Amino acid sequence: IGIIHKSMSIEQQAAEVRAVKKFEAGVVKDPITIESSATIRELLALTRKNNISGVPVMQNGDLVGIVTGRDVRFETNLDASVSSIMTPKSQLVTVKEGVSSEEVRNLLHKHRIEKVLVVNDAFELRGLITVKDINKAEKYPMACKDPEGRLRVGASVGTSRDTDARVDALVEAGVDVLVVDTAHGHSKNVLDRVRAIKTKYPDVQVIGGNIATGAAALALVEAGADAVKVGIGPGSICTTRIVSGVGVPQISAIANVVAALKGTGVPAIADGGIRYSGDIAKAIVAGAHCVMMGSMFAGTEEAPGEVELYQGRTYKAYRGMGSLGAMAQTQGSSDRYFQDASAGAEKLVPEGIEGRVPYKG
Numbered sequence: 562i563g564i565i566h567k568s569m570s571i572e573q574q575a576a577e578v579r580a581v582k583k584f585e586a587g588v589v590k591d592p593i594t595i596e597s598s599a600t601i602r603e604l605l606a607l608t609r610k611n612n613i614s615g616v617p618v619m620q621n622g623d624l625v626g627i628v629t630g631r632d633v634r635f636e637t638n639l640d641a642s643v644s645s646i647m648t649p650k651s652q653l654v655t656v657k658e659g660v661s662s663e664e665v666r667n668l669l670h671k672h673r674i675e676k677v678l679v680v681n682d683a684f685e686l687r688g689l690i691t692v693k694d695i696n697k698a699e700k701y702p703m704a705c706k707d708p709e710g711r712l713r714v715g716a717s718v719g720t721s722r723d724t725d726a727r728v729d730a731l732v733e734a735g736v737d738v739l740v741v742d743t744a745h746g747h748s749k750n751v752l753d754r755v756r757a758i759k760t761k762y763p764d765v766q767v768i769g770g771n772i773a774t775g776a777a778a779l780a781l782v783e784a785g786a787d788a789v790k791v792g793i794g795p796g797s798i799c800t801t802r803i804v805s806g807v808g809v810p811q812i813s814a815i816a817n818v819v820a821a822l823k824g825t826g827v828p829a830i831a832d833g834g835i836r837y838s839g840d841i842a843k844a845i846v847a848g849a850h851c852v853m854m855g856s857m858f859a860g861t862e863e864a865p866g867e868v869e870l871y872q873g874r875t876y877k878a879y880r881g882m883g884s885l886g887a888m889a890q891t892q893g894s895s896d897r898y899f900q901d902a903s904a905g906a907e908k909l910v911p912e913g914i915e916g917r918v919p920y921k922g
Contacts, residue, residue: 562705564715564740564853566865571727578714578734583611585697587662587710588679592689594619597626597644601636604628604643615676617686618647624686625650627678655680658687662698665690713737715768718758720750728758738766741786744793744801746770747777752784759785771832773809775821778829788828790853791818795834797856798881799913812847819848855879860921868920875920881913 565577583589593611595604597620608614614630626647636646655678656665668677669692679688698710705713715738716731718724728739741754746769755769769781770790778789794802795811802808809817811834818829828850835841835854844852858864859879866878 562713562715562738564717567717567719567727567742571723571730574716574727575730575734578716578731578736581714582711582735585694585704585706585710585712587694587698588688588690590688590709592617592686594686595628595643596620597642597647599643600640601633601643601646602639605633605639615689615691617678617689618643619686624653624678624680624684627653627676629676653678655684656690657681662695666695669695707737711735715740717742718754719743720754724754728762732762732765736765738768738787740768740770740790742770742790744771745807746772746790747774747780752780755781755784755786768830770830772818773814775817778818778821778827782822782825782827786827788830788850789818789822790830790832791815791849792832792834792853795832796881796913797834797836798879798916799833800881801913804910812843815844815847815849856918860918862922869917871917876917877920878915879918880915
């Protein structure tokens with residue numbers, strides 16, 4: 562499962578969560594639709610904005626057709642209405658709710674189409690099934706998904722003034738887990754934030770961190786955390802232990818936390834210090850239920866860092882959340898380290914570095 566970072570506006574972070582939830586789905590429950598009177602120009606703008614190709618067509622709330630990428634591929638009159646190029650209601654291929662994936666696959670193959678609409682007995686639109694989603698499900702059977710077949714996604718929140726609004730927006734966007742993420746998880750602000758989220762949204766999973774002691778783990782459990790995140794300073798781009806003089810070697814920290822959590826049923830996540838595959842095994846042997854990694858993925862195409870060309874080789878930018886660049890930006894991570902970015906970058910004390918890692922593709 563991926564955790565969306567919070568170094569962006571509330572609206573951007575919520576949009577990232579929605580993008581993951583819509584990327585793959587057994588059935589797209591609330592497909593984006595367009596009115597039959599809209600122009601092809603408006604249709605193209607809609608599909609580009611949402612990175613989709615097939616759109617159900619509605620007229621006064623009724624399903625009247627579907628328009629796909631093939632319908633608009635060679636269309637030159639962009640001011641024509643969508644109704645002039647759509648597949649009309651009489652030719653639609655539909656299925657009822659609850660149909661098996663095998664039936665859907667046979668239907669897609671029979672009609673040589675890539676999308677099928679889900680309707681109820683009153684022919685009201687209830688969803689959309691695409692061949693891409695079926696193929697993804699078969700290609701990645703171990704993907705972490707929710708009961709509706711959508712990818713699970715988490716999001717990071719802090720303890721700053723806008724956190725209430727951020728939490729509300731993320732929950733509304735469909736986030737599966739919230740991570741209350743600071744450099745020192747055994748603090749009043751973090752405990753209060755975990756407690757507040759669980760009180761308002763008892764069904765949303767909450768991870769608290771980061772911590773390195775058994776007492777901190779028990780305090781987070783008492784506050785309502787569903788899991789705790791272990792690791793103060795083990796990351797490859799983190800300098801917290803040197804700058805602040807605080808930290809515990811990661812194996813010892815994991816062992817201490819796991820021992821304290823015994824009998825609570827709350828899992829421990831080992832966060833940081835995973836440089837090689839063997840480090841994952843060490844963390845699991847020490848008692849961690851799973852690991853959180855950054856540097857091993859930082860060089861991939863999907864990672865958010867900028868691609869850089871240096872001395873003829875390709876790299877991706879990789880920076881610690883405690884680095885000056887990450888903390889100084891408008892929606893930065895300074896509150897994670899209990900610092901105030903509004904005082905200016907020259908007042909910040911960095912607890913991380915900025916660097917580059919080889920591009921992996």
